[in-house]
Amino acid sequence: MRLVALLLFPALLLSAVAAPTSHLEQATEVMASIQKNFYDRKSGLYASKSGGKDPELIWGSGVMFSAVVGAARNDKQYRPVMRKFFDGLEGYWDLKVKIPGYEPGRTQGGNDKYYDDNAWMVLTFLEAYELTGESRYLKRAEETLKFVTSGWDEELGGGIWWHEAHKGDGKNTCVNGPAALGCFRLARFEKDAEAAKWNAFGEKIMVWTVKTLQAPNGLFADSINVKTKEINHAQLTYNAGLPLRAFLSLYARTGERFYMDEALRMGKAANSLIDGSTSAYRDPIKWAHLMVEADLELYRATGDKSYHERAIKNAEYHYETWKKSPAPDLITQASLARELWLLVDHETPVGIEFWKKSDKPKAIK
Structure with missing residues (x-):
């Protein structure tokens, strides 16, 4: 028995050394797997x-784009992937309407759009602009936010609809939350008058x-x-x-x-x-990763390590689940990649510096 154990020990040791242990190694591993199993080099899109x-679909593509942005921040080989992906997404952009x-x-035009799908695109394109300085990301974020805010009307005193065609008759937190944040984030890159307009619209949505x-x-x-008002x-x-x-x-x-008291509450x-x-959020990762991102932002704003630790626990659980049996759908794997790259950001100089600048508001003169 001792001989068997001695013979096995080198292999076990090698396995232990080879297993990804840092968030950077894990993010790199998950991202490489996605590129291998989902990425279409010809179109730049993901299956x-x-x-x-x-x-x-555009929702999952938006999550994947945010994962690619996170990867590109820490590994420059993903910058051209991000550009090609952006180009590929033009196939979803409906130009046959008054407000694209x-x-x-x-698209072939004329289909019912989700305002929340578009709100996610605003946020990830603004992050891509901050990373690269390439104006096309900012321009598309502006155009997309104009579409999102066109979903506001005064029924029930305001709010943005979930569907452009009002399917389901709902006005949802999942669109109004990111729409408000999109207004605030976009305002940081606009001239004073435009910045004030977007900030005011975001405040109206939040109220x-x-x-x-x-x-x-x-x-x-x-x-x-x-x-029904129900x-x-x-x-x-993600609604939190x-x-x-x-x-x-x-x-x-x-x-x-x-506002800080409400965030802390x-x-x-x-x-x-x-x-x-599990010590992780009960929701599927396609929703939960957005709360993990909020935990990390709350950690940066307060220095309270419990929020960072909560984010880590979620990512560790999601990574272990992926290692046991990778989900077959892109949105689940993309959500994990996004979580892991965000954790990497809090451990590397480039990531720390990026969010230090990104968290700063624009001073309106």
Whole structure:
């Protein structure tokens, strides 16, 4: 038995050394797997399923784009991948309408668009612009946000619809949260008058969302049915992460303590979204990764290490799950890659410096 153990020891040791242990190694491993199993070099797009040929829909493509941006920040070989991916997404951009926007799939025009899908694109394109300084990312973020905010009307006192065609009759936190944050983030790159306009619109969205959908514990309900006025009280991680980040953005720009207090209240309440058996958020990672991003922003804003630790626990659980059995769908794997690259950002000089600058608001003269 001892001889067998001695013979096995070198192999076991080699396996232990070879296993990725740092977040950088893990992010690199997951990203390489995605490139191998989902990426189409010819089109620059990613398949919806591992080994498949059908391109991912715009929601999953947006998550994947954010993963590519994170990768490109830490590994320059992904910069050309990001550019080609952006070009490939033109196939989703509907130019046959008064206010263009991204359709769920590659467009022939006239399909029902999701305002929340487009709101995610605003945020990731602004991050790409901050990283590269390439104006086309900023231009498309501006164009896309104009489409998102065109979904606002005064039914029920305001709010942005979930669907352009009002399918389901819902106005949802999942669009109003990122839309408000998109307004605040875009304002940082605009001239003073335009910046003031976008900040004001973002504040209007937040006022309506807080009034209509915020629950007593500080988190947000999923949606309200405009026709029946019935509220879907389900509390999901991505409906917490984006309003929380919007509050942090408001605090950074105004210095008003109320906004930080609300962000902290939400950060504490998010413990209710944790699954005690895993120490990770109970939702699928396609939603939960957005709360992980909020945890990291709250950590940067407060220095409270518990938020960083909560983010790490989620990423570790999601990575271990991936190692055991990689999910066949792109959006799940892209969400993990995004989480891991964000953690890498908090461990590398380039990432730390990027978010130090990115978290700063624009000073309006």
